Amino acid sequence: MKDVIRNFLILLVIFVVGGDPVFAQEIAAAPVATPVLDSGSTAWMLVSTLLVLMMTIPGLALFYGGMVHKDSVLATLMQSFVAVTLVSVLWVTYGYSLVFTEYNGFIGNLDKLLLSGVGKDSLNGVIPESVFVMFQMTFAIITCALIFGSVATRIKLSAALIFIAAWFTLVYVPIAHWVWGPKGMLGGLGIDGYKGLFGFGATLDYAGGTVVHINAGIAGLMAAIMLDNHKHFNAKSRKMAQPYNIVFSVIGASLLWVGWFGFNAGSAVAANGNAGMAMLVTQVAAAMSSLSWMMIEWKTNRKPSVIGIISGAVAGLVAITPACGFVGVGGAMIIGAIAGISCYYACRIKFKFNFDDSLDVFGVHCVGGIIGALLTGVFAISEIGGVQGSVPQFIAQVEGVAVTIFYCVVMSYIILKIIEVTIGLRVDRRAEDEGLDLSIHGESLH
Secondary structure, three states: HHHHHHHHHHHHHHHHOOOOOHHHHHHOOOOOOOOOHHHHHHHHHHHHHHHHHHHHHHHHHHHHHHOOOOOHHHHHHHHHHHHHHHHHHHHHHHHHHHHHHOOOOOOOOOOOOOHHHOOEEEEEOOEEEHHHHHHHHHHHHHHHHHOOOOOOOEEEEHHHHHHHHHHHHHHHHHHHHHOOOOOOOOOOOOOOOOOOOOOOOOOOOOHHHHHHHHHHHHHHHHHHHHHOOOOOHHHEEEEEOOOOOHHHHHHHHHHHHHHHHHHHHHHHOOHHHHHHHHHHHHHHHHHHHHHHHHHHHHHOOOOOHHHHHHHHHHHHHHHOOOOOOOOOOOHHHHHHHHHHHHHHHHOOOOHHOOOOOOOOOOHHHHHHHHHHHHHHHHHHHHHHHHHOOOOHHHHHHHHHHHHHHHHHHHHHHHHHHHHHHHHHEOHHHHHHHHHHHHHHHHOOOO
């Protein structure tokens, strides 16, 4: 409406004072002024960035640290902290450029190497590009940090550092470009009428179901399988190490829950109705998943555990992540309920197949991410996200999930295998008996 009024006034003025009608048409057809910074959206994205960073430190660090044995708490905290430091450097060096520039459907280019051209006045939409760089950096950070929950008490720090660098470069960066990058082969951003890889449409992933959770969950599974089980893990008796401090884990889960609003609502990249709806459905799904996990555990074990209810909340947060910009409250409740029950049973798979996924990265993040990604294709509402759930859209979601899993399995295995045959992945038995805190860091809790 503003453009119509503007063009009418221009034509009226020229008609009254006289002038060339062709020139008048050219003026009327001239594009509206280039985007300008929106201070409200910028403020929201600054807050969202802080919230997502808080999810890793201290959120994930405490969540994981509280659930491991006392002799490896500091090492577990260290894994989250070192992921923040290393990924931050890699992201600004080349990660951002390869994800968010255009080259082909698989990867971007290096035009923004070391953030070339990103100044204080450059914009991404209506927010400073520097803020967008930071916001997306926090996603890369937590994705890499999540993986170590599968092997927190038995991986070498040196191996962890090399794995982060290689996996970030060869797995996270390409998949993020596929889904969110310019003309990425799964998301097709910037391609009008994009029909997806096989003609069923673009894969919907609002805030990271495939890029973050399925990706990290599969990498964690591969690591858990390739590293021998910890001495405290017994598949037959279903016993694991005694958690150090469940209070730490509750605090960590609470920080994750609060931070997730930056994760999901922040993915609107604006302070608008999309952000508000994403926030609402995130809360509903997390609550519903937490309740459903508690109820199924109560029925199965006769006692609802504290670790169970917080794990259920995280499962719901994971599952709603790809869907939060596309579904309504009803869809969010169903997604949350299914995620809580499904992830509860998925976390028991490790005992059946005897692999030590220490903190259930596969059971919660991979399975929860798959559930959310697939159900996005069912419960998406066009009035909310512009896409309606349908059979073709569901197939497009299956396609995105399958491509992500296949690529991540292959590349994660190759990276882990190379590390294993060179410097080794796992600490030796002496270090395991002593505990990672003392054997790696020379420190311990008293």
